[in-house]
Amino acid sequence: MKNKLRELRADRGWSQADLAARLQVSRQSVNAIETGKFDPSLPLAFLLAKLFNAPIEQLFQFED
Amino acid sequence: MSCTTATGFSFSKQNPALRRYSQRFSVAMAAYVVTILMAAFYASKGHTHGALAYMLATLPGLAVIAILAAIGHYLRDEKDEFLRAIQTEALLWSCGITLAVATSWGFLQMFTDVPRAPLYLIFALFCFVWGVAAAVIPRRYR
Numbered sequence: 001m002k003n004k005l006r007e008l009r010a011d012r013g014w015s016q017a018d019l020a021a022r023l024q025v026s027r028q029s030v031n032a033i034e035t036g037k038f039d040p041s042l043p044l045a046f047l048l049a050k051l052f053n054a055p056i057e058q059l060f061q062f063e064d
Numbered sequence: 065m066s067c068t069t070a071t072g073f074s075f076s077k078q079n080p081a082l083r084r085y086s087q088r089f090s091v092a093m094a095a096y097v098v099t100i101l102m103a104a105f106y107a108s109k110g111h112t113h114g115a116l117a118y119m120l121a122t123l124p125g126l127a128v129i130a131i132l133a134a135i136g137h138y139l140r141d142e143k144d145e146f147l148r149a150i151q152t153e154a155l156l157w158s159c160g161i162t163l164a165v166a167t168s169w170g171f172l173q174m175f176t177d178v179p180r181a182p183l184y185l186i187f188a189l190f191c192f193v194w195g196v197a198a199a200v201i202p203r204r205y206r
Contacts, residue, residue, distance in 0.1 A: 025143075025145075025146065026146065026147055028147070029146035031206075032146050037204065038146050041145050
């Protein structure tokens with residue numbers, strides 16, 4: 001999965017730690033998701049979408 | 065014993081699952097050490113038969129069960145799915161390697177003249193491999 005988390009986070013001026021605190025996860029989790037090395041669960045993906053006030057497919061793009 | 069070491073992460077002190085795990089693990093590990101000392105002391109006096117000797121020798125195993133239960137509770141309570149995934153994979157590696165080594169050494173003991181390894185070391189091996197795996201696996205995500 002590709003994602004736009006880094007850009008969206010930068011737009012808001014949040015650090016990885018800021019986003020982690022908002023999601024109540026570790027900073028390592030945010031980093032692993034941003035780099036595309038870890039795919040979040042559906043609930044966490046929806047939480048991210050809600051946090052960035054964007055549809056989920058704008059945050060994550062499926063790669064064949 | 066390396067069960068608490070080397071997660072490779074700076075866990076927040078606010079992580080309640082980890083805090084509870086640390087408490088449970090510390091108590092169980094203390095019980096493990098104390099019960100081993102008790103059983104060893106009793107055995108050293110020549111008491112290797114009878115109900116009390118058997119009971120004392122059973123206690124460290126119960127402490128091991130408590131340690132494993134602490135690990136199980138941690139996996140159940142950890143809300144961070146990424147950390148949970150890493151610890152789950154580390155535990156699978158640990159179970160797999162420990163089973164493979166223990167079984168292979170068992171066959172070596174059966175068919176050759178290699179030294180007999182004490183079975184209680186299996187748990188120490190499990191903890192060691194878990195610690196190493198929990199330190200190595202996170203590197204994949206950096």
